[in-house]
Amino acid sequence: MKYRLLPFAALALAFSPILHAAPAEVAGFTFVKTVGPISEYRLESNGLQVLLLPEHASPTLTFMVTYRVGSRNEVTGTTGATHLLEHLMFKGTPEFNREKGTSVDQLLERVGGIYNATTWLDRTNYYANVASENLDKYMAIEADRMRNLWLREEDRKPEMTVVRNEFEIGENEPTQALEKELYATAYMAHPYHHSTIGWRSDIEKVSIEKLREFYDTFYWPDNATASVIGDFEPAQALELIKKHYGAITKAPKPIPIVYTEEPEQTGPRRVAVKRAGELGVVAIAHKVPAALHEDQAALRVLNVILTVGKNSRGYRSLTDKNLTTSVDGDVGFFHDPSLYILYASLAPGSTHEQVEKIVLDELERVKKEGVTEGEVSAAVARMLAASSYARDGSFKIASKLNEFIAAGDWTLYVNGDDALKNVTPAAVKRVANTYLLEDKRTTGWFIPNVAGETADAKKTAAPAPKKKS
Amino acid sequence: MKPISLSFALLLAALVSTAPAQIADKVVREKIAGIDLIAYKTDVQDVVTFRGSLPAGDSFAPKENLAVPTLVGEMLDQGTTKQDKFAIAQKLDDIGASISFAVSGVMLEFRGKCLRKDLPVVISLLAEQLRTPSFPESEFAKLKKQLIGDLQRALESTDFRASQAFAETVFPIGHPNYSPPTKAFVAAIEAAKLADVKAFHAAYYGPAQATLVVVGDVEIDALKTDLAKAFDGWTGGKAVTDFPKAAPAEKLREQTIAMADKPNVTYILGQASGLRYKDDDSLALRVGTAVLGTGFTGRLMANVRDKEGLTYGIGAGLSNDSFNDGAWQINANFAPNLLDKGMESTQRQLDLWYKEGVTAAELERMKSNLIGTFKVGLATTDGLASALLSAVQRGYDVTWLDEYPKKVEALSLEAVNGAIKKHLQLEKMTVIKAGSVPPPTSRN
Numbered sequence: 009m010k011y012r013l014l015p016f017a018a019l020a021l022a023f024s025p026i027l028h029a030a031p032a033e034v035a036g037f038t039f040v041k042t043v044g045p046i047s048e049y050r051l052e053s054n055g056l057q058v059l060l061l062p063e064h065a066s067p068t069l070t071f072m073v074t075y076r077v078g079s080r081n082e083v084t085g086t087t088g089a090t091h092l093l094e095h096l097m098f099k100g101t102p103e104f105n106r107e108k109g110t111s112v113d114q115l116l117e118r119v120g121g122i123y124n125a126t127t128w129l130d131r132t133n134y135y136a137n138v139a140s141e142n143l144d145k146y147m148a149i150e151a152d153r154m155r156n157l158w159l160r161e162e163d164r165k166p167e168m169t170v171v172r173n174e175f176e177i178g179e180n181e182p183t184q185a186l187e188k189e190l191y192a193t194a195y196m197a198h199p200y201h202h203s204t205i206g207w208r209s210d211i212e213k214v215s216i217e218k219l220r221e222f223y224d225t226f227y228w229p230d231n232a233t234a235s236v237i238g239d240f241e242p243a244q245a246l247e248l249i250k251k252h253y254g255a256i257t258k259a260p261k262p263i264p265i266v267y268t269e270e271p272e273q274t275g276p277r278r279v280a281v282k283r284a285g286e287l288g289v290v291a292i293a294h295k296v297p298a299a300l301h302e303d304q305a306a307l308r309v310l311n312v313i314l315t316v317g318k319n320s321r322g323y324r325s326l327t328d329k330n331l332t333t334s335v336d337g338d339v340g341f342f343h344d345p346s347l348y349i350l351y352a353s354l355a356p357g358s359t360h361e362q363v364e365k366i367v368l369d370e371l372e373r374v375k376k377e378g379v380t381e382g383e384v385s386a387a388v389a390r391m392l393a394a395s396s397y398a399r400d401g402s403f404k405i406a407s408k409l410n411e412f413i414a415a416g417d418w419t420l421y422v423n424g425d426d427a428l429k430n431v432t433p434a435a436v437k438r439v440a441n442t443y444l445l446e447d448k449r450t451t452g453w454f455i456p457n458v459a460g461e462t463a464d465a466k467k468t469a470a471p472a473p474k475k476k477s
Numbered sequence: 478m479k480p481i482s483l484s485f486a487l488l489l490a491a492l493v494s495t496a497p498a499q500i501a502d503k504v505v506r507e508k509i510a511g512i513d514l515i516a517y518k519t520d521v522q523d524v525v526t527f528r529g530s531l532p533a534g535d536s537f538a539p540k541e542n543l544a545v546p547t548l549v550g551e552m553l554d555q556g557t558t559k560q561d562k563f564a565i566a567q568k569l570d571d572i573g574a575s576i577s578f579a580v581s582g583v584m585l586e587f588r589g590k591c592l593r594k595d596l597p598v599v600i601s602l603l604a605e606q607l608r609t610p611s612f613p614e615s616e617f618a619k620l621k622k623q624l625i626g627d628l629q630r631a632l633e634s635t636d637f638r639a640s641q642a643f644a645e646t647v648f649p650i651g652h653p654n655y656s657p658p659t660k661a662f663v664a665a666i667e668a669a670k671l672a673d674v675k676a677f678h679a680a681y682y683g684p685a686q687a688t689l690v691v692v693g694d695v696e697i698d699a700l701k702t703d704l705a706k707a708f709d710g711w712t713g714g715k716a717v718t719d720f721p722k723a724a725p726a727e728k729l730r731e732q733t734i735a736m737a738d739k740p741n742v743t744y745i746l747g748q749a750s751g752l753r754y755k756d757d758d759s760l761a762l763r764v765g766t767a768v769l770g771t772g773f774t775g776r777l778m779a780n781v782r783d784k785e786g787l788t789y790g791i792g793a794g795l796s797n798d799s800f801n802d803g804a805w806q807i808n809a810n811f812a813p814n815l816l817d818k819g820m821e822s823t824q825r826q827l828d829l830w831y832k833e834g835v836t837a838a839e840l841e842r843m844k845s846n847l848i849g850t851f852k853v854g855l856a857t858t859d860g861l862a863s864a865l866l867s868a869v870q871r872g873y874d875v876t877w878l879d880e881y882p883k884k885v886e887a888l889s890l891e892a893v894n895g896a897i898k899k900h901l902q903l904e905k906m907t908v909i910k911a912g913s914v915p916p917p918t919s920r921n
Contacts, residue, residue: 117772318562
């Protein structure tokens with residue numbers, strides 16, 4: 009127990025210097041609340057949510073805009089559209105573009121910023137980690153492309169093949185291919201059925217008009233959160249946000265909600281992916297609740313106990329016996345219920361049947377016998393320390409905050425660790441018995457087709473190359 | 478599921494970073510128990526990050542078995558004379574800390590993280606693992622099987638296959654950047670004897686050229702005390718030796734690694750650079766290469782990706798040159814049916830860059846980029862610790878972090894374009910393609 013208490017004290021210290029900071033008062037903003045080091049404001053003219061986290065460890069900051077649109081907002085024919093649109097957001101506006109030398113990448117690379125955009129199931133985000141004096145310039149471009157994007161067919165064509173190559177890179181990896189099919193099998197109705205990159209034919213054929221429709225539906229200030237993290241003064245940051253975003257109007261129509269619910273799964277499902285490869289993979293997925301559900305913390309602790317480190321049950325029962333090369337787990341942390349997937353990567357000589365049985369035996373053992381206090385304590389200590397490490401720099405903070413925004417409650421960034429502290433062995437056993445049910449299970453195997461391997465190496469020029477492995 | 482992103486080019490950009498003014502003033506550098514300690518206290522709360530290394534990499538392998546250094550590094554966390562691997566892992570788990578080891582061409586590298594209060598425990602465990610691994614026979618047998626499994630799985634990766642082939646083709650056996658055929662490495666693992674592993678540890682592990690960088694919320698005086706206690710009496714170790722340079726290629730070399738069911742082809746075009754990081758011309762070539770292949774505005778991404786839509790990611794850079802001559806290479810991804818067009822477009826950009834050089838405007842933009850990236854890159858304990866360790870590995874004092882922006886700023890257009898012409902030989906490069914590469918006649 010003693011180790012468990014100390015990190016909590018450390019975390020409280022980490023937040024303590026700014027716990028009681030007074031909110032900034034800037035005309036045009038409504039102060040909503042302060043939780044921990046983060047203050048929330050609402051831009052009155054258009055409903056833009058604003059999160060400010062001042063942190064002066066270095067003279068840099070991260071500015072991030074999170075749109076509450078992801079692949080869950082897509083339907084057949086537009087799968088991958090959110091992501092393709094994210095790429096097209098870098099093609100410019102009448103004001104900021106490459107021809108003028110004012111594009112977002114030209115600015116940010118000139119000033120040495122680290123920037124990116126990512127798309128996932130529930131959200132799309134755009135961000136840059138820059139020296140603090142560059143906030144104004146970057147925010148101007150970010151705000152401009154919220155409503156003034158060119159979206160031209162001559163840009164879509166070459167970008168489609170770029171995105172298709174990104175899809176192909178993913179298809180090179182057997183585990184990624186298996187994960188896509190797991191979700192597609194586990195989800196029949198809900199849009200988590202398809203992956204964020206989308207189906208190949210949709211990537212290739214979605215029209216610029218459809219993409220424009222997507223943009224005009226979801227890219228509005230009242231469907232977005234602007235976060236500023238790092239070395240800045242709150243009042244000045246709010247003034248900049250008002251300057252750049254204040255004139256943008258609210259969405260003309262309500263943002264559509266996703267109302268499709270996945271029907272209850274009433275029996276086990278299986279899927280197999282057979283491709284050229286070397287070693288197999290067993291993936292076992294169970295349906296788990298949404299990110300904001302109270303059982304998430306116990307499920308995450310369960311995952312650490314099963315898969316993380318040499319003392320995990322998966323390592324001891326499989327990897328340490330040379331039956332797998334690794335055992336990994338991923339508890340879905342999304343807006344809607346998703347999957348907890350266990351991956352067991354087979355070692356040479358082991359079989360899918362053998363490994364799957366051992367994984368299931370371990371799950372049954374947790375369900376019947378539970379876990380120990382020591383296992384829970386170590387798992388929680390590890391996760392709380394990881395939370396501290398994730399506060400090492402504004403960029404890491406932004407990455408984590410982004411997922412809580414997408415899940416629907418940014419305050420979990422501050423309070424989420426409290427739930428971990430309250431996890432007990434009984435809670436872990438309970439969630440195992442609640443969610444790790446055979447009838448809610450989808451099992452996937454990657455089966456390597458070793459015979460699919462073609463010629464070893466082809467030589468096309470002198471000197472005679474050596475034989476390759 | 479992992480979010481998908483545009484990160485490929487940005488990762489390349491992140492590899493080129495500089496340092497803020499007056500970093501050296503805040504660095505504490507001192508020999509403690511023979512170890513070169515470099516400590517830097519930052520304003521981050523509670524987080525401590527460390528990086529370190531000592532010369533015990535693959536290039537020191539005995540002639541009889543090239544896998545011995547890797548096996549030694551991997552055995553460090555399989556148990557010590559005081560406790561088994563599970564007990565060590567439990568101690569780290571209980572405090573949420575990490576220690577990991579990796580063997581590169583020249584160095585055994587170690588890294589980790591912990592909370593401020595736990596640094597004494599972590600330093601003690603690090604010392605125990607480096608100094609007194611127990612090398613249990615049963616763990617050795619398990620480890621060999623695990624490594625062989627990992628290598629077999631890596632054969633599914635086009636990136637791994639292409640990188641291995643490039644390193645094997647461009648660098649000679651014994652060079653730190655040489656990579657043996659995977660089958661040969663697997664055979665060496667299978668044949669390795671525990672006695673050889675123990676002997677290598679005895680011969681190479683010691684403080685002689687060991688470096689430890691600690692950055693973050695660290696009490697430096699207390700750290701020095703803990704370090705002196707944990708490593709008291711440790712002796713031995715070897716110095717980094719000079720490695721012979723890779724011979725320049727005599728002609729164009731091309732190799733295709735045909736792999737089924739791989740809809741993306743990994744493409745590498747490059748050569749041995751002939752330069753260590755610290756050599757004259759190295760920085761000029763680096764900056765010139767960044768104009769070609771760093772970021773979305775680099776020539777390769779701006780043209781091959783942005784204008785022509787032929788790839789998701791393409792970049793150029795220099796690498797693996799801290800201790801010896803390194804590699805200069807372009808890395809790219811192409812769909813099989815766009816491979817020929819992609820290679821042609823890449824070659825076009827390379828030829829133009831080589832023939833005409835970079836422009837004054839491009840050079841100024843890149844200087845600004847590199848110097849600006851400095852502030853951002855060093856804003857985390859990871860970034861700062863890595864930069865400090867790299868500086869000393871490259872043979873500089875930590876003052877290099879303060880000098881770097883000035884060195885970049887001082888580069889002339891003539892120096893940059895001269896370095897490109899002097900050190901690259903486009904007609905003698907090595908080309909590697911790995912994936913489902915179609916026969917030339919069937920491509921469109």
